[in-house]
Amino acid sequence: xxxxxxxxxxxxxxxxxxxxxxxxxxxxxxxxxxxxxxxxxxxxxxxxxxxxxxxxxxxxxxxxxxxxxxxxxxxxxxxxxxxxxxxxxxxxxxxxxxxxxxxxxxxxxxxxxxxxxxxxxxxxxxxxxxxxxxxxxxxxxxxxxxxxxxxxxxxxxxxxxxxxxxxxxxxxxxxxxxxxxxxxxxx
Numbered sequence: 468x469x470x471x472x473x474x475x476x477x478x479x480x481x482x483x484x485x486x487x488x489x490x491x492x493x494x495x496x497x498x499x500x501x502x503x504x505x506x507x508x509x510x511x512x513x514x515x516x517x518x519x520x521x522x523x524x525x526x527x528x529x530x531x532x533x534x535x536x537x538x539x540x541x542x543x544x545x546x547x548x549x550x551x552x553x554x555x556x557x558x559x560x561x562x563x564x565x566x567x568x569x570x571x572x573x574x575x576x577x578x579x580x581x582x583x584x585x586x587x588x589x590x591x592x593x594x595x596x597x598x599x600x601x602x603x604x605x606x607x608x609x610x611x612x613x614x615x616x617x618x619x620x621x622x623x624x625x626x627x628x629x630x631x632x633x634x635x636x637x638x639x640x641x642x643x644x645x646x647x648x649x650x651x652x653x654x
Contacts, residue, residue, distance in 0.1 A: 471495045471605060472529075472569075474562040474576035476632070477513045478520040478625045483616025484577045484609050485526060496571070497521055497528040500561045502535025503554045504632040510534050516626040531561060539633065547635050551585055554633065555592040560599070567600040574602050580609035580616060583631070 471488070473495035475481045481497065488495050499517055504510040514530065521528035542557070543550035559576060566574040574597065578589050590606060597604035609616075620627060630640040638645075648654070 469572040470570060472498050472562060472566040472571040472574045472602075474498050474500065474558055474574065474578070475517060475528075476501055476558075476577050477628060478517040479617055479620035479627055480577040480580050481517065481520070481526075481616075482620050482623075482625075483612035484575075484580050484607070485524065486616070486619075487607070487609065487612060495526070495575070497526050498531065498562055498565060498574075499528065500531040500533065500558055500565075501632065502533040503539050503558065504534075505536050505539070505634045505637075507534055507536075509628065509632070512626050513628060513632075520623070520625060529565070531565065543633075543635070550633065550635055552588055552592070555585070555589050556596070559589070559592050560596045563593075563596040563600040563602050563604075566602045572603060573605040575605040575607060577609070579607060580613050582610050582613055586610070 471493055473481070473484065473488070475497045485495060485497070497517070499514055501510070501513070504513055518528065518530070542553050555578065562574050562576065574593070576589065576593065578584050579586065586608070593604040593606075617627075630637045
């Protein structure tokens with residue numbers, strides 16, 4: 468493998484991915500592009516934590532700044548329940564495009580570490596955009612290292628988010644509380 472661009476959703480998810488790739492002798496370049504993360508303070512916390520973490524482990528990082536609230540909401544508003552497919556596709560397409568334009572031979576994503584994501588959907592989106600841009604998708608099932616990576620992230624004091632990223636996933640996080648409040652207050 469010549470050069471790997473690693474789409475990175477956040478520092479905690481990158482911990483195990485970067486460690487395991489380095490153990491394989493692969494030195495990834497991290498790529499921040501996450502216009503799905505809202506509100507802005509959440510976006511900023513995740514981005515800034517990744518910037519600091521990358522510097523601390525001497526990981527090259529490319530930041531593609533795009534706080535895309537309006538575009539993201541427009542794209543998923545008609546089908547909020549199936550928003551994740553759009554989310555994967557837009558982030559991975561930008562990663563593959565950047566990789567192709569900047570001499571990377573391969574790309575991958577830290578999304579593959581989460582047992583909470585649609586693993587097969589991520590792979591389908593990555594394969595499609597890899598073919599579109601002529602860059603090879605490097606598949607790794609990082610999920611077995613999820614808990615280990617999260618534990619190390621906590622030990623390092625990294626900012627640990629409480630939801631996937633978009634405002635709709637934050638709403639999902641509070642769904643039971645919202646239902647309890649409606650029942651309790653008869654609203």
